[in-house]
Amino acid sequence: MQKKEYLDLYHQMVLIRRLEEKAAELYQKGDIGGFLHLYIGQEAVSTGIFAARQPQDQVITAYRDHGVAINAGIPADKVMAELLGKATGISKGKGGSMHMADVDKNFFGGHAIVGAHLPIASGLALSNHMQNTNAVTIAMFGDGATNIGFFHEAINIAMAWKLPILWVCENNRYGMGTSPERASAVSDIIQKACGYGMQAYDVDGMDVIAMKEMVEERLTDIRAGSGPQFLEACTYRFRGHSMGDPERYRSKSEVRKFIEKGPIDNFRKFLFKEEIATEEELNQIGSDVLKEIEAAVQFAQESPEPADEALFEHVYVEHAGGS
Amino acid sequence: MAVITMREAISQALWEEMERDEKVFIQGEEVGVWGGTYAVTKGFLDHFGAERVRDTPIAEAAIVGSAIGAAMGGMRPVAELMTINFAFVAMDHIVNEAAKMHYMFGGQFKIPMVIRAPGGGGRQLAATHSQTPDAIFAHFPGLKVVAPGTPADAKGLLKEAIRIDDPVLFIENATVYQQKGEVPEDDFTIPIGKSKVQREGSDVTLVTYSKMVDYSMRAAATLAEEGIEVEVVDLRTLRPLDMEPIIASFKKTNRAVIAEEGWRSYGVGAEVASRIYEQAFDYLDAPIQRVAQKEVPLPYNARLEQLALPQVDDIVKAVREVMR
Numbered sequence: 001m002q003k004k005e006y007l008d009l010y011h012q013m014v015l016i017r018r019l020e021e022k023a024a025e026l027y028q029k030g031d032i033g034g035f036l037h038l039y040i041g042q043e044a045v046s047t048g049i050f051a052a053r054q055p056q057d058q059v060i061t062a063y064r065d066h067g068v069a070i071n072a073g074i075p076a077d078k079v080m081a082e083l084l085g086k087a088t089g090i091s092k093g094k095g096g097s098m099h100m101a102d103v104d105k106n107f108f109g110g111h112a113i114v115g116a117h118l119p120i121a122s123g124l125a126l127s128n129h130m131q132n133t134n135a136v137t138i139a140m141f142g143d144g145a146t147n148i149g150f151f152h153e154a155i156n157i158a159m160a161w162k163l164p165i166l167w168v169c170e171n172n173r174y175g176m177g178t179s180p181e182r183a184s185a186v187s188d189i190i191q192k193a194c195g196y197g198m199q200a201y202d203v204d205g206m207d208v209i210a211m212k213e214m215v216e217e218r219l220t221d222i223r224a225g226s227g228p229q230f231l232e233a234c235t236y237r238f239r240g241h242s243m244g245d246p247e248r249y250r251s252k253s254e255v256r257k258f259i260e261k262g263p264i265d266n267f268r269k270f271l272f273k274e275e276i277a278t279e280e281e282l283n284q285i286g287s288d289v290l291k292e293i294e295a296a297v298q299f300a301q302e303s304p305e306p307a308d309e310a311l312f313e314h315v316y317v318e319h320a321g322g323s
Numbered sequence: 324m325a326v327i328t329m330r331e332a333i334s335q336a337l338w339e340e341m342e343r344d345e346k347v348f349i350q351g352e353e354v355g356v357w358g359g360t361y362a363v364t365k366g367f368l369d370h371f372g373a374e375r376v377r378d379t380p381i382a383e384a385a386i387v388g389s390a391i392g393a394a395m396g397g398m399r400p401v402a403e404l405m406t407i408n409f410a411f412v413a414m415d416h417i418v419n420e421a422a423k424m425h426y427m428f429g430g431q432f433k434i435p436m437v438i439r440a441p442g443g444g445g446r447q448l449a450a451t452h453s454q455t456p457d458a459i460f461a462h463f464p465g466l467k468v469v470a471p472g473t474p475a476d477a478k479g480l481l482k483e484a485i486r487i488d489d490p491v492l493f494i495e496n497a498t499v500y501q502q503k504g505e506v507p508e509d510d511f512t513i514p515i516g517k518s519k520v521q522r523e524g525s526d527v528t529l530v531t532y533s534k535m536v537d538y539s540m541r542a543a544a545t546l547a548e549e550g551i552e553v554e555v556v557d558l559r560t561l562r563p564l565d566m567e568p569i570i571a572s573f574k575k576t577n578r579a580v581i582a583e584e585g586w587r588s589y590g591v592g593a594e595v596a597s598r599i600y601e602q603a604f605d606y607l608d609a610p611i612q613r614v615a616q617k618e619v620p621l622p623y624n625a626r627l628e629q630l631a632l633p634q635v636d637d638i639v640k641a642v643r644e645v646m647r
Contacts, residue, residue, distance in 0.1 A: 123392020
């Protein structure tokens with residue numbers, strides 16, 4: 001890896017972290033409506049995935065999607081504008097926090113019904129298979145999604161049809177406030193994939209380099225025709241499930257323990273230890289990011305609301321008679 | 324014009340579209356080796372191969388969900404549900420995913436997908452396999468819902484549904500696959516969202532769709548012998564709903580009956596009647612009558628089942644009622 005690649009990874013994770021902190025602030029001020037699920041703590045997972053994917057590989061995820069959107073290459077401006085419900089948002093202000101996507105960047109969203117995007121992911125992989133592209137579909141989901149029927153139907157059909165897909169479970173230890181130990185007959189999530197005859201791996205989701213390398217290996221295998229593979233990325237969210245989570249299900253000391261080995265601090269230490277970057281360089285990235293976020297907030301705040309006519313746009317692609 | 328069955332019309336539409344566009348493929352339970360539970364896709368596997376005629380597991384969320392994903396990825400899937408009763412198992416993917424995807428992401432994704440689903444009662448399959456829940460699906464903006472009543476409309480509308488970029492639920496009625504009708508022999512499509520006058524008449528506007536088109540035509544023939552001329556308007560598409568031919572007809576007849584196979588409450592008849600009241604109240608000469616299924620889960624017993632289902636005679640009586 002070149003120095004620039006390391007610094008890019010650091011930049012992405014810091015950008016996500018600062019964007020999420022700003023989003024929390026704007027939510028508390030009432031500028032952002034609906035639900036807000038922050039990606040703070042989990043930055044290394046999607047940053048590693050996107051560092052490993054080829055541009056043609058499709059990524060689809062659940063509702064904790066701001067960080068994934070940033071890594072997909074959606075400018076912070078458009079993410080922030082979507083959070084504020086503006087016409088300039090990536091989904092034109094119609095999707096909000098949970099529904100960001102960019103079809104041109106092969107990022108297929110941002111889906112808010114737990115597990116429902118997993119059969120859709122199988123279908124994306126089916127389209128790659130049928131059109132003989134060498135693209136792999138990367139489906140991201142939480143530990144909670146592995147308990148819903150959609151998950152089982154999706155990985156079964158993908159395996160039965162040997163589709164080119166990588167399933168990435170972001171195990172952040174809680175589905176809302178319920179741990180796999182309390183919600184799942186088999187709390188070792190990898191075993192569920194093994195039950196479908198799938199090759200399954202786990203990785204430290206707090207380590208961006210480990211994430212990147214692991215995903216690269218999996219994608220290489222899948223591109224070579226291995227069929228679906230499964231990856232459990234062990235991670236942790238530092239904030240509540242969404243804003244307004246009383247967090248009765250975990251202790252402050254548990255949260256502290258994970259924050260201490262957080263993905264950004266971890267990576268910072270690694271970059272110093274390996275003498276890849278100096279403190280000044282990383283601090284410079286930090287202050288550049290702050291400016292980027294400030295500009296994004298300004299862009300979003302100054303952007304227009306969607307026009308009234310937008311209400312009826314995009315209900316259908318093709319309008320026939322009737323209503 | 325050739326005279327063919329409803330089954331042949333649907334089968335031809337699928338075959339021709341698969342020949343025309345290699346992105347079109349079929350997936351569903353028993354569509355391949357078996358040839359389709361209602362034999363609609365018989366011979367398809369041998370001709371088009373297993374890649375494009377895909378037998379799926381019995382997993383409706385995966386059938387519809389993966390069809391949505393394939394459509395987002397550039398294919399044009401036709402997903403077959405063995406019956407519309409199984410659509411409830413895939414309800415999330417139909418109403419929360421397919422119907423929302425284009426709008427919710429600001430127009431970025433297109434879902435050129437057709438879901439074919441036969442429904443209807445009258446085959447002694449008891450309550451879970453006999454429903455006509457069409458109105459439920461017509462409730463959701465973003466989904467197009469088509470339910471043809473003649474072989475020609477079935478063929479033209481299915482071909483159109485496959486060619487457009489919106490998700491379409493194409494509802495068939497399993498008891499009319501053997502029904503015959505004249506179908507043009509050239510390559511034709513019929514636009515979605517256009518109602519059609521199937522029989523002209525000056526006394527009563529009879530609004531209907533799907534299997535009840537045939538029942539309505541039979542009722543109209545009986546009533547003609549009594550000197551009552553019924554105009555039969557076939558909705559063909561439930562969403563978007565085209566009221567124009569209905570309102571035009573009603574302004575001429577000032578009387579309306581709506582016949583559907585599904586339950587009366589919150590049904591297609593309720594919607595059409597409301598719109599007639601809203602759009603043409605001044606033309607009204609008699610309260611609008613609705614013919615629909617009795618408000619019970621359909622029983623297995625053949626006599627009880629027929630008692631619950633709307634019959635030709637119910638339509639005849641309703642027309643006489645509005646003519647009083």
